[in-house]
Amino acid sequence: MPIRSTVVVVTWRGRAHITACLDALAAQTRPHRLLVIDNASDDGTAAILARHPSSPDVRRLPRNTGYAGAMEHALSAVDTEFTVWLNDDAAPAEDWLAELEDHLGDAAAAASRLEYADGQVQSLGVGLTADGHGYDRTQTPVFGFCGGAALIRTRILRDIGGVPGSFFCYYEDTDTAWRLRLAGHDIVTVPTARVTHRHGASTEPGSANFHRWNERNRLLTLLRCAPATAAARELARFAAITAVLPLKRAAPEAPNFRVGLRCRVLSEIITRLPSTLAARRAITRRSTIGRGAVWTAWTSR
Known part of the structure; x- marks a missing residue:
């Protein structure tokens, strides 16, 4: 065979x-x-x-x-x-x-x-x-x-x-x-x-790096693949939460709510923005279905 x-x-x-x-x-x-x-x-x-x-x-x-x-x-x-x-x-x-x-x-x-x-x-x-x-x-x-x-x-x-x-x-x-x-x-x-x-044998789920990669790559994926309004909304929400965290008396203890980690994520997003937007344009050229149609079909389930 x-x-x-x-x-x-x-x-x-x-x-x-x-x-x-x-x-x-x-x-x-x-x-x-x-x-x-x-x-x-x-x-x-x-x-x-x-x-x-x-x-x-x-x-x-x-x-x-x-x-x-x-x-x-x-x-x-x-x-x-x-x-x-x-x-x-x-x-x-x-x-x-x-x-x-x-x-x-x-x-x-x-x-x-x-x-x-x-x-x-x-x-x-x-x-x-x-x-x-x-x-x-x-x-x-x-x-x-x-x-x-x-x-x-x-x-x-x-x-x-x-x-x-x-x-x-x-x-x-x-x-x-x-x-x-x-x-x-x-x-x-x-x-x-x-x-x-076994899941996560090499990456320590729950660690600071685990959360950093997840938060960063979710936003990069949205910027590459999601409708522009959804991508911009989620990026703005992430930035806004980051900005108000120092003002909170009792912030969540999870690593993805640490201001330093979130600032690093935002810095990496900004640094990669030109290449990410170039990738978005290339994805658009290869697409046969609109971003909005895919988003609506699958986020509603």
Whole structure:
């Protein structure tokens, strides 16, 4: 059977969990190419990759470029019909890839069923809130796929502009799915494509960096993909909340309400604004569906 998919696994300091991922991929019933992007791990991950019997094609980067940066790098090395995203802390069932390939249909991308260790559903894909937050949905339909385990048509991924590597991590999946929707493509969920996912093994959910990347990349995604009024409103709201926080006697304790973190986010948005608006214009040229139509259809669910 011809190989149709390149499974891309991005790792950074994955010594504690990447063996389970590689073992699960070695057990797949569907042939595939395995490409591992090592984000300059310094914990012995390289030795595990070198001796694993699956003999993955390993590309070691000179620095940590995050999940998004590594996926951007990987895309240039993919020559198969499908590009498959898989986290290094994920262990797919043996028929996972076969289920994705066989049930994609005419869609551009397929989301997996990500599960906790006890089998409870963690994500069937990404939803979109009324203020432009992406979130894990446990019901269908879904706006987009969760980047932890998904299959995408390689040609279409390149046609819509690839992966936003400068995001480092978080929202690269929501942004990519949004651009697929704007270009008129469908995204499906394949509930039988099951993956056990530890979630956040490398990024410490709840940390200051976690919140910084999430807040920044949500706003960048809106500036790139959302209707102008929605993007401007959410950016102004973020700035206004930041401005009044020092005046509050009891501000929330979460890191994303720290004034310093929020000021850093705003600074990064301003610095990236010219390139972000250039990307927005390019996305507009590739779009076949209006931003307002996509926003209305999916934020109302």
